[in-house]
Amino acid sequence: MAANPTGVGGHEYGYAKTTRTDKWWVGPAATAFGLGLWLIYYVWSAAQGDYYAAGPYMSPFYPFYLHPSEAGMGASDAFFGMNPAWWPALISPALIAGFAPGAFRITCYYYRKAYYRAFFGTPPGCAVGARPQDYRGETFLLVFQNLHRYALYGALLLLPYLYWEAFQSFRYHGEWGVGVGSIVMVLNSVFLTFYTLGCHAWRHLVGGQLNCFSCGAVPRLRYGAWKGVSRLNENHMKWAWTSLIWIAFTDIYIRLVSMGVITDLNTWGGF
Amino acid sequence: MxxxxxxxxxxxxxxxxxxxxxxxxxxxxxxxxxxxxxxxxxxxxxxxxxxxxxxxxxxxxxxxxxxxxxxxxxxxxxxxxxxxxxxxxxxxxxxxxxxxxDVSWNYRQNERITPFTPRPRDADGNWRMYTEDVERTQEFRKCIECFLCQNTCHVLRDHDKRDQFVGPRFMIRIAQLDMHPLDTVDRIPATKEEYGAGYCNITRCCTEVCPEHINITDNGIIPMKERIVSRYYDPITMLARKLFGGK
Structure with missing residues (x-):
């Protein structure tokens, strides 16, 4: 027997203090690295305003542009026309277009866990000391998190556009075909759909808010929808990361093809 | 050995x-x-x-x-x-x-929650419920009240907000009652104000430590937070309630 005097219960107190002996910090550190890296790439790519299109492919970071014309990409192809002269060059359409999906991810119930742990230390891990503060949860400054469903509406509006772009990627110079980029873009739309439709707010809206699923034909239909969304919701974290990584990969792929660094394999014989 | x-x-x-x-x-x-x-x-x-x-x-x-x-x-x-x-x-x-x-604080939280209050029985003296209406609340009934979730919740563990937040175990008890098709109590105002649902920031430690593998966060706390959003933060559902009635 050996004795070491301690405080009550032998517990550690203070930020990130714990008696856990496992590598609890790996998860939050990996999250901070992954989210941080993604954010840096997104801001760089979105602010650059170049190399966002190649052949029939359009980067998902640039959804406010129409399909690029034969003349190439540029403001003349933009859905809303050219930017006015006074518009700051750094605020590209991609940065503006990123607002809705960005808000959707920031207020997402999965990402809240991820960044509260990884960046804000509230708490950094389970049974690991939280950052000392006058904790108010999501009742004060963070009360905006309650508007997640409005961010969802914005994200839902973007989905058809992404599918339209994916559909367009099978047609180049009036000729139907397929390329690696087409498949990359379709997968991007699918992954984003799985992530968006697995949303907790969506799950509530489609049926979760009901207490009686058996009370009529419409509630029964909503019950079926709720069950389907619940299945996606069980893997919300997986789809959150898959779609996040894939959207960046899609942009990188199209960027590299556009820059001529790699050649897209396709049925059109090149761009 | x-x-x-x-x-x-x-x-x-x-x-x-x-x-x-x-x-x-x-x-x-x-x-x-x-x-x-x-x-x-x-x-x-x-x-x-x-x-x-x-x-x-x-x-x-x-x-x-x-x-x-x-x-x-x-x-x-x-x-x-x-x-x-x-x-x-x-x-x-x-x-x-x-x-x-001494885990008696938890029992005092339980006492604060209005018990199950069913609507009157049907004319034939029965209460009728269908499987699809009650199956999702069965998960919450697996709770063995070990209070590991309460112990791990940083709102209680680190910030000591016992006066503001009832903790995850009782959030799922409230969810179990609120989702029940026969229950008649409007539990949303108390869930927001008295039980402190807004103090939960969804860091999911309660779910991670639950030995019964109850999905406390996704199936209990978040649905209750969404019901609060519909009641207090979403202008569209607030307007719909004004126009068409309902909770």
Whole structure:
């Protein structure tokens, strides 16, 4: 027997203090690295305003542009026309277009866990000391998190556009075909759909808010929808990361093809 | 049999210390078995709460190598053969003695919740419910009240907001009642104001430590937070309620 005097219960107190002996910090550190890296790439790519299109492919970071014309990409192809002269060059359409999906991810119930742990230390891990503060949860400054469903509406509006772009990627110079980029873009739309439709707010809206699923034909239909969304919701974290990584990969792929660094394999014989 | 060392916190509210015990551990033993061996051979005055040894009574909640767990469901085989296992009482509740804590605060929270209040019976004297209406609340009924979720919740554990937040165990009790097709109580205002749903920031530790694998966060707390959003923060649903009625 050996004795070491301690405080009550032998517990550690203070930020990130714990008696856990496992590598609890790996998860939050990996999250901070992954989210941080993604954010840096997104801001760089979105602010650059170049190399966002190649052949029939359009980067998902640039959804406010129409399909690029034969003349190439540029403001003349933009859905809303050219930017006015006074518009700051750094605020590209991609940065503006990123607002809705960005808000959707920031207020997402999965990402809240991820960044509260990884960046804000509230708490950094389970049974690991939280950052000392006058904790108010999501009742004060963070009360905006309650508007997640409005961010969802914005994200839902973007989905058809992404599918339209994916559909367009099978047609180049009036000729139907397929390329690696087409498949990359379709997968991007699918992954984003799985992530968006697995949303907790969506799950509530489609049926979760009901207490009686058996009370009529419409509630029964909503019950079926709720069950389907619940299945996606069980893997919300997986789809959150898959779609996040894939959207960046899609942009990188199209960027590299556009820059001529790699050649897209396709049925059109090149761009 | 193999010699294993277990480090157990011994003491009470006035203080204490870790004490190490070396015992012969057999194949398949759980941490609670090893504590009992230490109690039997070295410290028969050691206090530890236990009952069923089957993960169903929720009595032997403790922190093993810093993780909130049930002693009876944590196998020694999950740890390295030469690893010293550290056992502590739950951090969020006052220590009575050694590994036993006073969890009565939880029972007082339960008393604050309006009990199940069903609508009147049908004309034939029955209450009718369909499987699809009640199946999702069955998950919450698996709760064994071990209070590991309450112990791990940082709102209670680190920020000591016991006056503001009832904790995850009671959020799922509220969800179980609120989602019940026969219940008539409007529980949303109290869930927001009195039970403090807004204090939960969805960091999911409650779900991670639940020995019954109840999806506390996704199926209990978040749906309740969304119901609060519909009531207090979403202008469209607020307008629809004004126009068409309903809760």
């Amino acid at each position: 193999a010699n294993r060392t277990i480090r157990i916190w011994r003491g009470d509210q006035s203080g204490g210390q870790f004490e190490e015990y070396t015992v012969d551990v057999g194949e398949g033993m759980v941490v609670l078995d090893v504590i009992h061996l230490a109690q039997m051979h070295h410290a028969n005055d050691m206090a530890v709460r236990w009952n069923c040894k089957a993960g169903k009574c929720g009595s032997c909640s403790m922190e093993i190598n810093g993780k909130p767990k049930l002693g009876c469901m944590t196998r020694m085989g999950d740890y390295e053969a030469d690893e010293i296992i550290t056992v502590q009482p739950m951090k969020s509740f006052p220590v009575i003695r050694d590994l036993v804590t």
